[in-house]
Amino acid sequence: KGMPYVMEQPYPIELAKDGDDILLRLEEYDTVRRIKMSAARPSNTPATILGDSSGQWDGDALVVATTNIGYRWFNGSGIPLGPGASIGERFTLNGDGSRLNYTMTVADPTTFTQPVTLRKSWEWRPGEQVKPYQCRQ
Numbered sequence: 001k002g003m004p005y006v007m008e009q010p011y012p013i014e015l016a017k018d019g020d021d022i023l024l025r026l027e028e029y030d031t032v033r034r035i036k037m038s039a040a041r042p043s044n045t046p047a048t049i050l051g052d053s054s055g056q057w058d059g060d061a062l063v064v065a066t067t068n069i070g071y072r073w074f075n076g077s078g079i080p081l082g083p084g085a086s087i088g089e090r091f092t093l094n095g096d097g098s099r100l101n102y103t104m105t106v107a108d109p110t111t112f113t114q115p116v117t118l119r120k121s122w123e124w125r126p127g128e129q130v131k132p133y134q135c136r137q
Contacts (some may be wrong), residue, residue, distance in 0.1 A: 001028070001029065001031075001049075002049030002050055002051075002069065002071025002073070003033075003049070003050050003051045003066055003071055004069075004074065004075075004081070004087050004104055004106050004118070005071065005073055005074065005075050005076060006026060006028065006029070006031055006050070007089075007102070007104055007118070008075065008118070008120075009026060009027075009028040011026065011027035011028045011130075011133075012027050012122070012125075012128050012129065012130050012131070013025060013026050013027070013100075013122060014129075014130045015062070015091070018034070020036075020037050020038040021034055021036055021037050021038070022034075022037060022055060022062070025130045026130070027130045028133055030132060030133045031050070033050050033053055034053065035054065035055040035062075035064055036052070036054045036055065037054075037055050037056070039054075045068065046070070047068045047069060047070030047083070048069075048070050049069075049070050050066075050069075050071070051066040051067060051068050051069035051070070051071075052066065052068040053065070053066040054066075058090075060092065060093065061090055061091065061092040062089075062090070062091040062092075063088070063089070063090050064087075064088070064089040064090075064091070065086065065087070065089075066086065066087040066088075066089070067085075069081065069083075069085055069087070074106065074108070074116075079111065080110075080111055081106075081108055081111060082108045082109070082110025083110075084108070084109070085106060085107065085108035085110070085111075086107050086108075087104060087105070088104070088105045089102065089103065089104045089105075090102070094121075097124065098123065098124045099121045099122065099123055099124065100121060100124070101119075101121045102118075102119065102121060102122070103117060103119050104117065104118045104119075105117045105118075106118075
């Protein structure tokens with residue numbers, strides 16, 4: 001799965017600092033997204049299934065912009081994603097730090113007449129870890 005579909009997964013995630021960048025580790029498919037916090041990639045790089053993500057802090061919120069997405073599906077039901085799609089994400093902790101709230105807004109004028117927004121959250125579970133993904137089909 002690529003962006004934005006991979007962010008709908010229900011498995012644990014982890015945000016970890018890696019130099020100036022942030023790594024977003026998702027358990028599903030052992031996916032790792034790099035969020036560049038210092039500078040975005042040059043615009044002439046080939047598109048990838050996860051796209052190019054750049055982030056900044058807005059107070060305590062991590063705000064991420066993703067472009068250059070090579071994955072051609074919005075979700076698992078076959079809705080297409082155009083090559084010019086862009087994604088804005090916002091990660092914020094709730095008041096007591098027990099929940100990571102997430103908002104993703106996908107803008108794709110090729111497919112949608114207006115931006116589409118997904119909201120979800122992950123519950124903090126002390127001791128929970130992102131484990132190696134083992135698909136049991």
